[in-house]
Amino acid sequence: MALKALDIYKLLPKKNCKECGDPTCLTFAMKLAGGKADVDLCPHLDEQAKAVLGASTRPPIRLVKIGIGERSFAIGEEFVLYRHEKTFYHPPGIFFKVSDTQTMEEVSAVTKRVRDESFIRVGSDLRCNGIALENSSGTKEMFAAAVATVEKAADLPLVLISEKTESLFAALVHCGTYRPLLHAATKENFKEMCALAKHHDCPLVIKARGLEQLAQLAKECALEGVQDLVMDSSPQSLGEFITASTAIRQLAITRAMPDLGYPVFLDATGSDIQDAAIALGIVKYASVIVTAPLSEASAKAALTLRQNIYTDPQKPIQMNPGLYRVGTPGKDAPVLMTVNFSLTFFTLQGYLESTRIPCFMLVVDTEGLSVLTSVAAGKLNETLVRDALIRFGVENEVAHKKLIIPGYAAPLSGRIEEMTGWKVLVGPRDAAEIGEYLEQEWKK
Amino acid sequence: MGSDIRFGWTGAIGSVILGATRSEGGTRKISYRVGGGTTLPFLDHAPASSPLVALEICDEPQYWPQIVRNYCGDLVDDVSAWATTAETVYGADLIRLYLTSTRQRNFSDIPLVGKAVEEVLSATGLPLIIEGSNEPGIDSEVFQKCGEAGEGERLLLGTAEAGRYRSIAAAALAYNHSIIAQSPIDINLAKQLNILLREIGIQQDHIMIDPYTGTLGYGFEYSYSAMERIRFSALKGDADLAMPMICSAIDSLTIKEVREADTAYQDEMAVAWEFYAGLAAAVAGAEIICVRHPKTVGRLKKAFTSLKTGSDPTGRI
Numbered sequence: 001m002a003l004k005a006l007d008i009y010k011l012l013p014k015k016n017c018k019e020c021g022d023p024t025c026l027t028f029a030m031k032l033a034g035g036k037a038d039v040d041l042c043p044h045l046d047e048q049a050k051a052v053l054g055a056s057t058r059p060p061i062r063l064v065k066i067g068i069g070e071r072s073f074a075i076g077e078e079f080v081l082y083r084h085e086k087t088f089y090h091p092p093g094i095f096f097k098v099s100d101t102q103t104m105e106e107v108s109a110v111t112k113r114v115r116d117e118s119f120i121r122v123g124s125d126l127r128c129n130g131i132a133l134e135n136s137s138g139t140k141e142m143f144a145a146a147v148a149t150v151e152k153a154a155d156l157p158l159v160l161i162s163e164k165t166e167s168l169f170a171a172l173v174h175c176g177t178y179r180p181l182l183h184a185a186t187k188e189n190f191k192e193m194c195a196l197a198k199h200h201d202c203p204l205v206i207k208a209r210g211l212e213q214l215a216q217l218a219k220e221c222a223l224e225g226v227q228d229l230v231m232d233s234s235p236q237s238l239g240e241f242i243t244a245s246t247a248i249r250q251l252a253i254t255r256a257m258p259d260l261g262y263p264v265f266l267d268a269t270g271s272d273i274q275d276a277a278i279a280l281g282i283v284k285y286a287s288v289i290v291t292a293p294l295s296e297a298s299a300k301a302a303l304t305l306r307q308n309i310y311t312d313p314q315k316p317i318q319m320n321p322g323l324y325r326v327g328t329p330g331k332d333a334p335v336l337m338t339v340n341f342s343l344t345f346f347t348l349q350g351y352l353e354s355t356r357i358p359c360f361m362l363v364v365d366t367e368g369l370s371v372l373t374s375v376a377a378g379k380l381n382e383t384l385v386r387d388a389l390i391r392f393g394v395e396n397e398v399a400h401k402k403l404i405i406p407g408y409a410a411p412l413s414g415r416i417e418e419m420t421g422w423k424v425l426v427g428p429r430d431a432a433e434i435g436e437y438l439e440q441e442w443k444k
Numbered sequence: 445m446g447s448d449i450r451f452g453w454t455g456a457i458g459s460v461i462l463g464a465t466r467s468e469g470g471t472r473k474i475s476y477r478v479g480g481g482t483t484l485p486f487l488d489h490a491p492a493s494s495p496l497v498a499l500e501i502c503d504e505p506q507y508w509p510q511i512v513r514n515y516c517g518d519l520v521d522d523v524s525a526w527a528t529t530a531e532t533v534y535g536a537d538l539i540r541l542y543l544t545s546t547r548q549r550n551f552s553d554i555p556l557v558g559k560a561v562e563e564v565l566s567a568t569g570l571p572l573i574i575e576g577s578n579e580p581g582i583d584s585e586v587f588q589k590c591g592e593a594g595e596g597e598r599l600l601l602g603t604a605e606a607g608r609y610r611s612i613a614a615a616a617l618a619y620n621h622s623i624i625a626q627s628p629i630d631i632n633l634a635k636q637l638n639i640l641l642r643e644i645g646i647q648q649d650h651i652m653i654d655p656y657t658g659t660l661g662y663g664f665e666y667s668y669s670a671m672e673r674i675r676f677s678a679l680k681g682d683a684d685l686a687m688p689m690i691c692s693a694i695d696s697l698t699i700k701e702v703r704e705a706d707t708a709y710q711d712e713m714a715v716a717w718e719f720y721a722g723l724a725a726a727v728a729g730a731e732i733i734c735v736r737h738p739k740t741v742g743r744l745k746k747a748f749t750s751l752k753t754g755s756d757p758t759g760r761i
Contacts, residue, residue, distance in 0.1 A: 082676065084669040121661055238750040242486050242727070247449045275716065276747035279723040283668070297709055300701060301660060301716035305724060308665035343662045350700040370663065372628030372656065376606070411607070429578075432698040 003053070005033040011053055013044040051222040060253045061261050064203045064228045066093060066130070066181050066288070067157025073129060075230070075287035076263040081249055084313050090263075091310040092286050093129035094278070094302065095159050096293040097269055099136040100146035107133075107146055108153045110293050115154035119300060126303040132183075132290040133171075135162030140170035147171040151178075159183055159205075159290060165192040176200040181288065183265070184232055185221060187213070194224035203228035205265050205288075211247060215259035222259075230288055232265040238276055241266060242284050249285045263287030275302075282306045318368035319345045323392040327358030331399040334359045334442050336427065336434075337385060338406060339366040339374055348431045355435035357442070360397060364388040371408040380409060382419040389420055404442075449487075455681040457481045457731075458648055460622050460688055462538065463571025463598050470597040473569030476537070478652070478731045479688030483679065485729055486751045494752040495726040497744045498573060498734040499536035500692065501526045503560040504545040509697035511714055512736055523560060524567035531568045534738040535745060539570050540602075540692075546577035546586055554585045561593035573600040573624070573690075573734075576612065583611035591615030600624060600652060600690075606637050613644055624690055626654040629666045631673045635684045642684075651687045652732070659693035660721045661701065667691070668728045675729030691725040692734035693718065715739045723747055 009029040020041040022028040031037035032053065039045065039053045063077040073093055080086045096114055098107045111131050118127045131150050135143040143162060150158065151174055158180035160171050168182055177200070184207035185193035197204040204226050208214045214231050221229055231248065235241035245264050251257040266286040268277035274291055275298055281289045282305050294302065319340040326349065338348050340363050352359060364384050366374035374380035389395070389403075401422045405413060407429030417424045428437050459479040464470025476496060481488055485495075502508050505520040513520050520526060523541070530536045541564050543557050561574060572594065577586040588611075590601060602624035604612045609625070616623045625641055627633035634653055641651055655670040671689055678686035696702065696717045705713040718740040722733040726748065733744060 082669070082672050083665075084673055238747065239486060239752060242751065246484065246487060250449050250451075273743070273747050273750060275719055275743070276723055276750065279720045280727065280751075283724045283727050295709070295712060295716075297705070297712040297716035300713070301720040304661040304701075305664070305720045308660060309668065309724075311665050313665065313669055341663075343658065347662055347695075347699070350703075354703070370628070370658075373630060376628050376630070376633060430695075432695070 003033065005030045008032050008053060011049045012042065015044060019043050047225055054222060054227055060255055061263060062227065064230060064263055066179060066203055068178050069155050071156055079253055081253065083309060087312040088310050091306050092282060092289050093157065095130045095132040095288065095290045096128060097132040097134060097290050099134045100142040101136045104149045107149045111150045111153040111156065113293065114156055121304060124307060126307060128299060130157035132159035132161060135164065135167045140167040143167040144170040144174060147174045151175055165189060165196055168196055172196065172200050179203065181205060181230060187217060190217060190221055191224060194221050194226045197226045203230060205230045205232050207232040207234055209234055211244065211260060215257055218259045218262060229262045230265045231262050238280055242280060245285045278302050279305060283309055318342060319363055321363050321365040321388060323394060323397065324361040324363060326352045326361060329358040329360050333398060334404055334438060335362055335394060335398060336404045337362045337364060339364060339369060339371050339380060341366065341368050341370045344370050351431045351434045355438055357438050362388055362392065362394060371406045375409055382412060382415040385416050386420045451483065453483065453679040455679045455686055457678055457688055458686050460649055460652055461598055462600055464596060472571050472597060475571060475598065485727055494748045495730065496537040496732045497741050498538035498540045498732055499530040499534055499738065499741055500540045500542060500734050500736045501530060502542040502544040507544040507547055509736060511697050511710060515711055515738065524563045527564045527567040531570050534741045536570065536741050538573060538732065539564065539568055540573035540575065540734050542575040543577065546579065546582060551582065554589050557586055558589040558593040561590050565594060565597060573602060575602045580608060587611045587615035591619035591621055594621065595619045603654060606633065609641060613641060613646055616650060617645055622650040622652060624652050624654045626656055629656050629670045631670055631677065634674060638684045638687065648687060653687045653689045655689065657691045657693040657725060659695040659699060660717055662695055662699060664721055668724060671725060671728035671730055688731040689729055690732040691730035693721040696721060697736050711739065719743050
């Protein structure tokens with residue numbers, strides 16, 4: 001459980017040296033107790049005290065950085081079980097797995113895919129994150145050569161997968177200063193692994209079956225001086241993964257088992273339901289997901305799910321209200337009213353573009369609510385529509401007074417007509433039917 | 445492993461029975477008891493059922509995504525054959541029949557609706573979900589006809605909404621069917637509708653909640669959290685939200701990403717979109733996942749098996 005400020009104070013050097021940025025050791029202790037400072041800020045702590053304090057004063061799940069440079073990213077530092085309680089902060093990294101038994105061309109090609117492929121949705125650039133290189137050959141020479149190949153192709157975050165410290169040692173000659181994630185320390189090899197991780201200042205995956213065993217191993221690695229840990233519960237099925245991952249998150253954020261307060265690792269390869277493992281990892285607390293190189297379809301679906309789940313639920317994604325043009329609409333072009341929830345906007349815009357009928361989209365300010373929700377909440381109403389028509393000067397743009405409204409706003413049609421003097425046409429509920437609607441209703 | 449985490453919940457999700465076998469007064473080969481969970485989805489290793497996968501079909505394919513016709517061919521012009529194939533080839537647990545014929549302008553051929561329901565009932569032994577009209581003017585007759593045609597079969601009728609539930613409720617009450625109660629991605633509105641339905645006599649064990657699902661990239665995160673919140677409230681003891689949930693990300697096959705995908709892998713894109721959304725929805729608490737692409741059915745069922753039983757015979761994970 002969390003330590004009280006006074007208990008923490010007892011473990012501090014009591015020098016009041018101010019090097020941590022606080023005036024006294026006591027004020028620093030109070031910050032630590034509140035989870036508002038990091039133990040590492042104190043330069044005079046011995047390792048033992050650091051390990052004890054580390055587990056009980058840091059954020060419930062440790063922030064771990066992987067890689068360096070432009071594509072590096074951080075995982076962990078999460079606080080909740082459900083995204084609606086606050087938000088999820090650090091999206092999982094998705095790593096394409098290659099093996100040192102593949103040809104250099106293959107390894108290089110996969111690396112370049114991760115380096116170059118991206119797709120843009122709702123204004124964000126979505127990408128997979130890095131390369132997981134497995135030491136399938138078992139030899140340090142081939143592993144090192146493969147790492148060199150990856151490094152030559154791109155500066156991407158790496159996961160180095162080998163049980164042999166000598167292989168990792170050889171690989172780290174090429175990438176030791178780039179903070180690759182090492183996989184994995186076990187009960188048997190953790191001392192050597194910790195020495196390697198410590199020497200190169202790399203994050204380290206610890207692997208054990210059973211949560212108590214994982215917690216124990218985490219504690220031992222922390223005592224060895226390695227605290228940038230990631231946990232692999234080596235699940236044998238999707239059911240085992242969701243059970244373990246949920247338990248780790250719950251026990252960590254409640255600080256019931258502070259030694260489980262590290263991000264979670266998931267290897268999704270080795271099965272033809274890899275997509276299921278990835279989806280599950282994204283929604284259920286995995287922070288590093290290793291997968292075979294994904295098809296374009298799987299990659300897009302996975303990245304989109306990740307974007308959705310890691311969107312701050314308190315901020316609706318909004319468009320600026322206004323009059324938007326699709327194509328080059330003339331004086332007789334239809335005017336379609338919609339809301340400023342960006343997904344509604346982009347969906348409708350997509351369908352309108354494919355109709356090839358130039359038109360206007362009148363986007364009214366529903367504060368980011370969808371049509372369904374804004375009608376239900378009374379936010380979308382006749383006054384709002386009237387004000388938007390005036391504010392955006394729609395009358396000057398078209399030579400008619402006909403307004404198409406979304407099907408779900410049908411209950412408002414009479415009131416909008418009365419208040420605006422425009423003739424209201426009720427469009428389809430589903431944006432997918434807009435093309436057909438315009439063909440049939442507008443052109444006639 | 446780790447299964448001993450306790451959240452201290454006292455509530456449980458209620459059950460809804462779908463379908464009736466001969467001994468239960470119907471003609472289905474199987475019936476399902478949906479719901480019954482007492483913790484977060486898939487953490488419960490008790491015999492609570494796995495999520496079910498429903499394949500959506502329709503009686504007038506001009507209102508259906510083109511991609512389904514491309515994949516299924518002329519099958520979509522014969523609703524009986526489509527239903528049979530859904531059961532025997534695609535492996536669906538349930539069939540959801542959309543009576544899209546009612547969307548035709550000035551539709552008034554009500555007996556046709558009854559005929560479609562009867563045809564599908566005889567073409568498959570699976571329990572049915574029936575989606576009635578979209579047009580308030582004909583709701584009453586359409587739902588009455590569906591209810592009558594499926595009497596004794598414990599259908600699930602859709603879809604009731606806050607402003608539009610009386611016709612469907614009347615049909616459900618008259619013929620002992622269950623109904624889908626849809627609200628626009630909002631836990632409070634979901635609760636309100638359930639209370640309205642209760643007040644006109646629909647039993648709690650005859651309601652499934654549809655919190656409305658925007659597909660991946662189109663509002664899915666809102667639906668995901670709405671489902672999590674509904675499940676969470678139910679487990680904490682809110683009986684007005686303790687109904688099982690149904691999820692249908694119906695936009696999946698018509699969104700830009702799928703429409704504009706290269707034809708060579710358009711099916712794959714469609715299936716990936718339905719699969720990722722469906723799996724995530726099940727994890728958030730949906731007990732029935734509806735899909736339109738036949739290939740999504742088997743993939744979801746396989747994933748649910750691995751989630752539920754704790755191991756999948758074909759793969760390590």
